[in-house]
Amino acid sequence: MIWRSVVGKLWLTIIGLVTLVLLVLSLFLTEQIMDTYYKAELNNLEQLANHIKTTLEQPGDEGRAEELRSVLKMADLYDTYMIILGPDGSVRPTGISPNVPDIPWQDILEQTEIDRVFKGEEQVLRGRVMVEGDGKSSFPLFKDEVMLVAYPLQAPDGHIDGAVVLYRTQEQLSESQIKKLIFFSALIGIFLTTIFAFFLSTRITQPLIQIKKAAERMAKGKFSTRVPVRSHERDEIGDLSVAFNRMAAQLEESIHALSQEKEQLASILRSMADGVITMNAQGQVIVTNPPADRLLEDWHFDSETDPSHGALPSPLDDIFLRVVEEERELFGDVTIHGRTWAVVMGPLYARNQVRGAVAVLRDVTEERRLDKLRKDFVANVSHELRTPLSMLQGYSEALLDGVAQSPDEQREIVSVINDESLRMGRLVRELLDLARMEAGHMRLEKAKVDVPGLGRRVLRKFQSIAREQRITLTGKIPDSMAEAWWDEDKIEQVLINLADNAIRHTPENGEVTITLGQAGDKAHLMVEDTGSGIPEEDLPFIFERFYKADKARTRAQSGGTGLGLAIVKHIVEAHDGTVTAKSTLGQGTRFVVQLPLAGPKQTE
Incomplete structure (x- = not known):
């Protein structure tokens, strides 16, 4: 895990480099210092050997024993082992240091080297001593490093009278202390370097960690996040922090501008009366406004009723495929569930490629x-x-x-x-x-109306016409009814138009009945005939202008204008009433008008 951290990488790199440098330097210094040290010690050992040789080669025996003891003490003072050999190569009893090391001098000097000494040659040796094993192992054992000087002793007549041997082992040398000193110095250096490296890496990486945390907060949508920058630390990392803050400020401003534009666009879409649908390249609905949501719900293409959630209705899907294929805007009308919608659909581009389409739909059924x-x-x-x-x-x-x-x-x-x-x-x-009625310019002259009198008056007007056409015209009119508050001329026109239609569409020997009644606060005016009747599929359209239930019959044959029922509907609705028709083909038709006795509310 430490290699996945900048702090760890920097820390280990610094420690590794410093450790390597210290190790190389320690080895180099150890070699140089020890070489210089050995040379100095060897020089001292040679000077001591010359002094002892000079002392022992003096003529006469008076005071020599005392001198020899002082020399032995001097050698012992210098942690030097001294051995004086006689002419036959044996050790003189008084010529050996009191403290003999565990490495005897015989293991240091070979016989050939002893022979050279007794031939008058000085022997100076330095190196590691290899002695025979202790019997448990057949391999030789390497002992401490030693330093040895062997000088011949000459008699006054010039022959070799013996030899003086001086040597030191590593225990007597200060080499181990020097090496320990260098080793502990290296350890102290590595420890101090570790602390320094950790402090330095922390100082370097702390701003980077702050930038990382700021980036994570920005990734969560907190675009106001900034990295603290110390004015006295304007190094490369400080410049990076300044650049990060500048980027964050620009990003926050851009996001704010985009949010405002998004809100404006969303407000525009919500306030539009037209439906807006945005599709991706696969034809899936991704953005809609409320009118479009209601439209898709009416078309039963919502997620709850349609398993293919987000799919377009078939008529829109056909237009979408053409838009994507031809990469151009298309116009057209689609009819779904009996309503007509004007559709304008255009492609949406991303890097010169069609990434979807947007459609605007308007309900133009009424238009x-x-x-x-x-x-x-x-x-x-x-x-x-x-x-x-x-x-x-x-x-x-x-x-x-x-x-x-x-x-x-x-x-x-x-x-x-x-x-x-x-x-x-x-x-x-x-x-x-x-x-005038369709334009809303109808004026109602409201007054009290005697409803039974109005019915009898209309009945009298059509009695002669009915007799001429051999039709029985009867009236079911009560003697009295509550007074109504209507426009009497307009209501009379309603009854006249209904009665005229009934007589004209009733054959000879047929019957036409005008019935007036009251139910609560409403009056019922009914005109019923036994004529040819109206087909069921034509009933919803009979109140439209010039609509003919019998397509084969002309206006000249029926004598009507085709506007009577349309006028009846407008007059009745102007009085806040309703008019309905029920008919059976070949058996007759019944028109029922319901009017409030108080008249239209706007005239009260």
């Missing part, structure tokens, strides 16, 4: 319906006006051309022209009334 009604209205008005105009033109040309010779023929033509002009005037008048 398309109104547009269709407008077109149908223009076509129907053109058709309705063309018939009377054609008849007016044809009969007027007949009069001009003198086709009608007799007064009766002329009177008949003029009667037809008058009827068609009246029908055309009625059509124009009803169109104007309907236009």
Whole structure:
């Protein structure tokens, strides 16, 4: 784990380098110091050997024993072992130091070297002593390093009278103390270096650790995090901290700006009445606004009802595939669940590649319906006006051309022209009334209304017409009802239009019944016939302008304008009432109008 830390790596690197340098330096210093030390000790040993030789070679025996004892003490004082050999190579009894080491001099000097000494040659030796084993091992044993000087002793006549041998072992030398001193100095150096390396690495890595922690906090969304920078420590790491803080400030500003733009975009999307859907490259829905959420829920493509969560409805998916393939904006209408939606879908790019698409949907059901009604209205008005105009033109040309010779023929033509002009005037008048009603400009002249009297008056108006067409017209009108607060002319127009429709669509020997009643605070006006009836699939549309339940029947055949029921609906709704129709094909139709007796609320 320590190698995964900058502190550990730096710390171990410094300690390793310093340790290596100290070890190399210790070895080098040990070699140099010990070499110098050995040379100095060897020089001292040679000087001592010369002094002893000079003393022992003096003529005469007086005072020699005392001198010899002083020499032995001097040698012992210098931790030097001295051995005086006689002419035969044996040790003189008085010529040996009192403290003999565990390494006898015979193991140091070889016979050849002793022979050289007795031949007058001085022997100076330094090295490790190799002695024979103790019997347990056949290999020689290396003992301490020794330093030895052997000088021959000459008699006055010049022959070799003996030899003096001086030597020291490692125990007597200060080598071990010097090596220990160097070793402990190296250990102290390594220890101090360890402390220094740890302190230095901590000082270096502490700002890095702070930068790391700041980066982790920023990764969690805390973009206001900053790294403390000491003004007196503007080194490379300090510059890194300053650069990090500058980056953090710019990042915080950018994130804040992006958040503001995101909030603005989210507010715009939430406030839009149109649905906005964003898809990724696979066609999965990733972003929607509330209208789009409701739209997808209405289309049953939410996560709870559709296993393919986030998928587009089939009509939108087809447009999406075309947008991604062609990489261009597409427009079109889709119809789902009986409603029409205008769709504008365009591609979204990321590095010149299509990464998805965005679609804007608007409910244009009412616009398309109104547009269709407008077109149908223009076509129907053109058709309705063309018939009377054609008849007016044809009969007027007949009069001009003198086709009608007799007064009766002329009177008949003029009667037809008058009827068609009246029908055309009625059509124009009803169109104007309907236009005012749809524009909300209908004025209601509210007054007290005698409902039974109103019903009997309408019944009288259609009695003669019903008799001419051999239709039985009856009324179920109570003698008295609560007074209503209505626009009497408008309600009378409602009954007239319903009664007129019933009579016109009832064959001979049929029956038409007008019924008035009261239930609570509401009045019920019902017109029922035994005519041809209305197909069930046409019932939802009979209150639209110019709608014909019997497609084969023309306005001229029925005598109507196709606007009566539309006017009835507007008048009833203006009085806060309702109008419904029930019909069975071939058995008749029943229209029921329910009106509050108090009249419309806005006129109270």
